[in-house]
Amino acid sequence: MPAPAIDLKKVTVSLNGRPVLENITLQIQEGEFWGIIGPNGGGKTTLLRTILGIIKPRGGEVRVLGISPKEAVKRGWLGYLPQRMTGRNFPVSALEVVMLGECNRSNFFKPFQREEREAALHALRLVGLEGKSQEPFPQLSGGEQQRVLIAMALASQPRVLLLDEPNTGVDVVAQEGLYQVLRRLREELSLTILMVTHDVGVISHFVDRIACLNTTIHFSGDPWGAMECDLLEKLYGEPVDVFVHHPQCQGCHVLRSKSHDHD
Amino acid sequence: MTTTSLPPFLLHALMAALLLALLLSLLSFFVVVHNWAFLGVGISHAAFGGVALGFLLGISPDLPALAFAVAAALIIGVVKRRWGFHEDIAIGILFSTAMGVGVILFSLSRGYTSDAFSYLFGNILTITGRDLGLMAGITLLSYLFIGLFLKGLILMAINEELAYVRGIPTAFLYYSLLLLLALAVVLAIKLVGVILVTALVVVPSSVATRLSSSYKKIILLSLAVGLVVNLVGLILSYILDLPPGATMAVTAGAVFSLSLIPLRTSKA
Secondary structure: OOOOOEEEEEEEEEEOOEEEEEEEEEEEOOOOEEEEEOOOOOOHHHHHHHHOOOOOOOEEEEEEOOEOHHHHHHOOOEEEEOOOOOOOOOOOEHHHHHHHOOOOOOOOOOOOOHHHHHHHHHHHHHOOOHHHOOOEHHHOOHHHHHHHHHHHHHHOOOOEEEEEOOOOOOOHHHHHHHHHHHHHHHHHHOOEEEEEOOOHHHHOOOOOEEEEEEOEEEEEEOHHHHHOHHHHHHHHOOOOOEEEEOOOOOOEEEEEOHHHHHO | OOOOOOOHHHHHHHHHHHHHHHHHHHHHHHHHHOOOOOHHHHHHHHHHHHHHHHHHHOOOOHHHHHHHHHHHHHHHHHHHHHHOOOHHHHHHHHHHHHHHHHHHHHHHHOOOHHHHHHHHHOOHHHOOHHHHHHHHHHHHHHHHHHHHHHHHHHHHHHOHHHHHHOOOOHHHHHHHHHHHHHHHHHHHHHHHOOOOHHHHHHHHHHHHHHHOOOHHHHHHHHHHHHHHHHHHHHHHHHHHOOOHHHHHHHHHHHHHHHHOOOOOOOOO
16 A cells, blocks of 8 residues: 555644644545645644654654655655745746746756756646746736746646645635646646645635644544534634635635524 | 056055955845845944954954954854844844944054044055955855856745755855855955945845846846946046045945936836
8 A cells, every 4th residue: 555645643843832733643645635724823834844844843753655754855756835935026037936946956056957947838838827938927916926836836746735825815716726727737647735725615625635723633534524613613713604615606605604503 | 658557556446346346246136135235234344343353452354354254144144044033133233233342342452543444434555465366266156156056046035945845955055145245245345344335235236126027137237237336436436536435335326326217118
């Protein structure tokens, strides 16, 4: 049986003496598309950074495709889109951003090669932006920038893609397009995708599984199972209305809501 | 028949202006993209503490100035990376502390005020052949470093976490860049002084960024701007009999002001 794409066993993480993740056990199989939801400060970004090996856990074990995160990073198996991209105004073209995604410890001191350029163009094609390859990155719209950054994460041909709030700064219509692109990529490339998001209602249409995280995992499994209002209330600490946005935009409606239940 | 030749001090100053333009304008790009505008201020003022120590000990101030500048660069880096403060916080603290130390040491050393002035505002008469050799060496080293690691440096400037995930040795690149900047600033102090050196670190790339959206073109334009500022400033100061450092700083400000005039053509 192949090793899980991501395997967390009793992982505990503290930052500045404060527990951020406690006793996290989670197994994600290859080719699955997972969403992580939870309140601000609930440890979602810390979880991704722990899987990437940027943060070392205080306890427990993290394995990526059967090896340590550090080794997985070395082999280029992990693609990553951080939540805060500091360099959105950096003077580079969309193509150059994607080519930088192919940087690794064995080629970062060599000039860009033709194969890297072709791989970057292919990645841009996958996200539907090949026509914008020469555009200055800072001049692209928020949605286009996010797609370029996903192409950047894909350019190194990772086996696992970790996305931290990929819909940040993206309007509702573009968000929909972004999720469609991710779902298509998962199917075409057999990628394992783990995506952190606030978009509780929308991602249930697109992901295979959801984990609800607030320091510890309150639920993991079928996305619709996560929509239970009691669970969401426990997770967010207050009643939550879940709005479901139909993919074909035929109308949004409240799926579950304590206030509606009481009406 | 008469021949005219440049006085040796002016020849030295011209060569220093040329070398420092090539060095500082290259580093200027990374200063601007990392928002390190005050890094030059922090490092140069820290170096002033070293200058004062040199005077107090009765030795050449060059070595202590270098040691103080390198220490300042490392402290700024460690405060950022270890404790997560922005570089400006460490610079703000170091800047005033080192300057205070410098003034106290100067008062203890019974040195002449003009000695302090030479380092605060620059004195082209103090530039030696050894200084020029050092400037050439550090310039060469900087070009080699940036030429070799450009991809990693660019990725790090865009997002350091992403660079780390791609296996780039981010700590090595970060501290190397800070050290090169510290060395460059110390070398530039003799030409323009502690207080005015920031202009030569910040202006070239700030002007170039106005003119292009491509980092390669910005680096090349930054070099051109640096050369114009340094050489025009120095020549003007000689012709008009003005202080060279101050004239170069004013020239830099004038060039930046000109770059603010809206261009009809779009950025290349």
